[in-house]
Structures are given as C-alpha cells and as structure tokens.
Amino acid sequence: MTKVRKKRREREEEKAREAAERARKKSRKLADKVAKAADKQRKAAERVAREEERMAAKLAKKYYDVIYDAPVAPELASRVAGLVDGPVYQDPERGLDHGAYVPMVELFPEADLPVVQMSLPTLDPSGLYELGRRLAPLRDEGTLIIGSGFTTHNLRWINPRAGADAPAPTASVEFDQWAVETLERRDIDAILDFEEVAPAASEAHPRTEHWAPLYVALGAAEASGHANEVAVDGFWFGLSKRSWQFN
Incomplete structure (x- = not known):
C-alpha cells in the first residue's frame, strides 16, 4: 500500500x-x-x-x-483686468495668435477694429461661465465678446487627401446636432456638462480648448436669456464650424 x-x-x-x-x-x-x-x-x-x-x-x-495688424486697445485691456477676479498679466507686445485673428480676418478684414485677446485661465466650464458673467458689462459698452473655436475638433479626422468638403465623421455630426438642439432650447446645464451628456463628446473634443470659449460667451449673454441664432454652420475637414451669435 x-x-x-x-x-x-x-x-x-x-x-x-x-x-x-x-x-x-x-x-x-x-x-x-x-x-x-x-x-x-x-x-x-x-x-x-x-x-x-x-x-x-x-x-x-x-x-x-499672416499679418493682421489690428490696433491695440490698452484702455479696454485695463477695463477687462478690472472686471475679472484675480491678477491679470498684460503683454502689449504680443501679437494675436490664430485663435483671435482667424475669426477677425473674416469679420473685419480691414483690421481697423481694436482687439484685446484674452487667454483662458481655466478649462472648467463653470469657471469660464462665471468669467463671462463678469465680462458682461462690456457688451453694454459696445464691446464684441468672441469665443473662438470649433464646435468639434479632432485632428485625427482630418484627411487632406479627402478634401475639406468630405463627409464628416458620424461622431462629429452627432455632436454638432446635439449642440445646436441643446442651445436652441437654451439648456445651459447640459452645455456645461457636455462631457457627460453629449454624444461622442470625447471624440468630438479629445481636448476641450476649442469648445471652452463658448462658456465665456454664454456667461456674457446670461442677462439676455441666452437668446441665440446660428451664424455659421457646415464642416471643414470633418470639423464642425458651427458658430452662434448671442443677441
């Protein structure tokens, strides 16, 4: 055994x-x-x-x-600095980057309008919305507040061989449609929480710096109830160009 x-x-x-x-x-x-x-x-x-x-x-x-030699606006820059919360660094020698001069070339090709470019202190939606609220008095003083960026912005969608007018990716189309419908019904909470509620949010915006300027414009337009109309639509290399004008 x-x-x-x-x-x-x-x-x-x-x-x-x-x-x-x-x-x-x-x-x-x-x-x-x-x-x-x-x-x-x-x-x-x-x-x-x-x-x-x-x-x-x-x-x-x-x-x-590109040369867009718009006049500087030191008085407006000082006014902006007085409205925002916290210290503001001013650099009058720095030229405009493409985020500022690209829309300005289209809107004011003669470059005869004084321009102040403001960098975003954060990408937090609520923080930027509050920044817009603080800047709202400038609207009553005749200042045009522009939040520059693409409604969808994913560089991996760009295919030069396909051309600028090639059909946009499904994710870009879905996010664009959500954005226009959401702003049409003025659902600001959904816009602020887009990363959680919008379709294809992470694809439409792998980084949010192209979408974030919208929050500043929204905050500035709060007093008017966010009344808006679409000023530009369409796609460019798959990216949504949609832009809104707040009345």
Missing part, C-alpha cells in the same frame, strides 16, 4: 507540474499577444502623431505669414 500511495502521489505531482507548465506557456502566449497588440497600437499612434506634426508644420508656416 505504501508503494501504491507513493506512485499515486508521484503521478499527481507530475500532473500538477504539467498543468503548471501549460499555464505558464498560456500566460506567456497571452503576454506576447498583449505586447504585440500594444506595439501595434503604439506604432499606429506614432503614425498619427507624425501626420499631425506634418500638418501642423504646414499650417504653422501659413499662419506665421
């Missing part, structure tokens, strides 16, 4: 070793598969990054060549 038990135990131990070896092989195989998938994803991301850098470099040269 002792020899039988010994052999039985030896067989069980051998089976256990074989099972452990199979598990190790399976684990190694799975790890290799995961590593290969991660490497494939990394290479795809690098290709996208290289394409974005190439496009950015191409666009950057074009935009650095």
Whole structure:
C-alpha cells in the first residue's frame, strides 16, 4: 500500500507540474499577444502623431505669414483686468495668435477694429461661465465678446487627401446636432456638462480648448436669456464650424 500511495502521489505531482507548465506557456502566449497588440497600437499612434506634426508644420508656416495688424486697445485691456477676479498679466507686445485673428480676418478684414485677446485661465466650464458673467458689462459698452473655436475638433479626422468638403465623421455630426438642439432650447446645464451628456463628446473634443470659449460667451449673454441664432454652420475637414451669435 505504501508503494501504491507513493506512485499515486508521484503521478499527481507530475500532473500538477504539467498543468503548471501549460499555464505558464498560456500566460506567456497571452503576454506576447498583449505586447504585440500594444506595439501595434503604439506604432499606429506614432503614425498619427507624425501626420499631425506634418500638418501642423504646414499650417504653422501659413499662419506665421499672416499679418493682421489690428490696433491695440490698452484702455479696454485695463477695463477687462478690472472686471475679472484675480491678477491679470498684460503683454502689449504680443501679437494675436490664430485663435483671435482667424475669426477677425473674416469679420473685419480691414483690421481697423481694436482687439484685446484674452487667454483662458481655466478649462472648467463653470469657471469660464462665471468669467463671462463678469465680462458682461462690456457688451453694454459696445464691446464684441468672441469665443473662438470649433464646435468639434479632432485632428485625427482630418484627411487632406479627402478634401475639406468630405463627409464628416458620424461622431462629429452627432455632436454638432446635439449642440445646436441643446442651445436652441437654451439648456445651459447640459452645455456645461457636455462631457457627460453629449454624444461622442470625447471624440468630438479629445481636448476641450476649442469648445471652452463658448462658456465665456454664454456667461456674457446670461442677462439676455441666452437668446441665440446660428451664424455659421457646415464642416471643414470633418470639423464642425458651427458658430452662434448671442443677441
């Protein structure tokens, strides 16, 4: 009986070793598969990054060549500094970046309107809305408050070979439609909480700096009840150009 038990135990131990070896092989195989998938994803991301850098470099040269020599407005800059909460750094020597001069070129091509460009102190929706509320008195003084950006902005959608008028991605169309319907019914809470309630929010805005300026304009228009109308619509390389005018 002792020899039988010994052999039985030896067989069980051998089976256990074989099972452990199979598990190790399976684990190694799975790890290799995961590593290969991660490497494939990394290479795809690098290709996208290289394409974005190439496009950015191409666009950057074009935009650095743009001259929009609008008059400076030091008195308006001081007025803005007095309305906002906290210290404001002013740099009168810094020119306008593309976020400011692109809409201004279209609106006022003669560059005869004094312009103050203001950087966003945060991307927090509520904080920017409150900033807009503080700037609201400027509207009554004849100042045009512009929040510049795309309604959808995902550079991975841009395909130069397809052309600027190629059909927009579904995510861009869905978010654009949600935005126009939500602003039409003046659901400001939903706009502020867009990352949670809007369709395809993370695809439409992997980063939110193109959407965030809208909050400033909304805050400034609070006194008018956010009455608005669509001033621009359509898509450009899959990005929604939709813009609103608050009355």
